[in-house]
Amino acid sequence: MKVAVIGGGINGVMTAWAFARHGDSVDLYEKGHLMSATSRASTKMLHGGLRYLEHGHLALVREALQERSWWIRQAPHLVRPLELLIPIYRNGERAKWLVGAGIRLYDLLATGSGFPRSRWYAAADVAESFPGLQRNHLLGAYGYWDAQMDDYQLGLWAAEKARESGARLHEQSPVLRLDPTTGEVSTAGAGACYDRIINVAGPWAEELLIRSGVTSAYRLDLIRGSHIVVSGRLEQGCVLQVPGEKRILFVLPHGEETLLGTTEVRQESTEKCAPSDDEIEYLVGNYNRCFREKIACSDIIGSFAGIRPIVASKTDFSAASREAVIERHDKLINVFGGKWTTSRALAEAVITKSQH
Numbered sequence: 641m642k643v644a645v646i647g648g649g650i651n652g653v654m655t656a657w658a659f660a661r662h663g664d665s666v667d668l669y670e671k672g673h674l675m676s677a678t679s680r681a682s683t684k685m686l687h688g689g690l691r692y693l694e695h696g697h698l699a700l701v702r703e704a705l706q707e708r709s710w711w712i713r714q715a716p717h718l719v720r721p722l723e724l725l726i727p728i729y730r731n732g733e734r735a736k737w738l739v740g741a742g743i744r745l746y747d748l749l750a751t752g753s754g755f756p757r758s759r760w761y762a763a764a765d766v767a768e769s770f771p772g773l774q775r776n777h778l779l780g781a782y783g784y785w786d787a788q789m790d791d792y793q794l795g796l797w798a799a800e801k802a803r804e805s806g807a808r809l810h811e812q813s814p815v816l817r818l819d820p821t822t823g824e825v826s827t828a829g830a831g832a833c834y835d836r837i838i839n840v841a842g843p844w845a846e847e848l849l850i851r852s853g854v855t856s857a858y859r860l861d862l863i864r865g866s867h868i869v870v871s872g873r874l875e876q877g878c879v880l881q882v883p884g885e886k887r888i889l890f891v892l893p894h895g896e897e898t899l900l901g902t903t904e905v906r907q908e909s910t911e912k913c914a915p916s917d918d919e920i921e922y923l924v925g926n927y928n929r930c931f932r933e934k935i936a937c938s939d940i941i942g943s944f945a946g947i948r949p950i951v952a953s954k955t956d957f958s959a960a961s962r963e964a965v966i967e968r969h970d971k972l973i974n975v976f977g978g979k980w981t982t983s984r985a986l987a988e989a990v991i992t993k994s995q996h
Contacts, residue, residue: 647841649679657802658987666807671814675795681946687786724877730777758784820972866915867901869942951977
């Protein structure tokens with residue numbers, strides 16, 4: 641079968657690799673450079689998504705927890721287990737028992753993944769691990785495990801595996817239009833016909849359909865996630881609960897520096913994705929609320945932002961989810977949403993959809 645994959649982020653790369661492994665002829669088209677946009681602007685975590693448990697997405701969390709083990713087995717030079725602490729304060733956003741219940745469920749869903757189980761740390765132990773953490777009203781912390789990655793290098797590693805399997809990866813080759821009936825993919829240079837077209841262009845997937853005159857049952861909400869980098873090295877990660885919100889923020893080791901993120905702000909278009917002043921102040925403020933040694937905007941040595949495409953039904957705009965949706969139109973398969981961690985499993989699901 642002749643397959644065109646549109647999009648050179650992690651979901652596109654993994655989809656191209658999967659089809660190539662199955663013996664198909666694969667061309668991947670990327671409008672810029674591989675792994676140069678959303679997939680490079682992640683929080684650098686391969687994780688199940690502890691917060692998704694509050695929304696009942698048990699299947700998504702379990703799949704992701706199992707998939708992170710695949711990544712660490714395949715590329716241990718680019719992925720490592722990382723313990724994260726969730727400090728629990730008296731009168732905090734979530735009660736100790738509630739966080740503990742979520743952590744135990746996370747452990748249960750991770751059964752067989754090979755990761756250590758979570759544990760409770762007394763306040764004195766937390767102060768030793770994170771001496772800069774605010775200690776007033778600190779009850780202790782839950783420690784749990786996920787995996788940290790170099791998202792850019794890991795994506796390029798996967799791209800090389802796709803090439804080795806026979807996929808042809810075309811960079812700086814934007815797709816102008818596609819035709820679900822004929823299977824034609826039009827680029828600036830020429831056009832070619834395929835048995836299957838996989839539209840996995842991330843935030844740009846809906847724009848391509850509009851240009852091609854193709855209707856879909858779904859739309860994308862574009863959500864910007866911003867991060868900042870400050871000096872100072874951490875040995876383990878920390879998860880901060882944000883007062884008055886259900887969100888959490890990560891404070892993570894990032895080489896010899898520290899990474900803070902992420903925000904969730906609606907992005908009106910795919911253009912000019914960068915952290916806003918408000919987002920930077922939000923990250924700095926929440927860090928300063930939990931750490932004794934304060935930082936200022938002038939201490940920031942780097943920042944970046946990425947767009948996450950969140951799937952919403954056109955008939956129910958409130959039904960947004962991090963779970964991916966796969967939609968078939970003749971020879972065209974649209975892939976909306978998806979997570980870095982589950983990109984391999986998503987690629988296999990696309991292959992299954994293409995065979996029916």
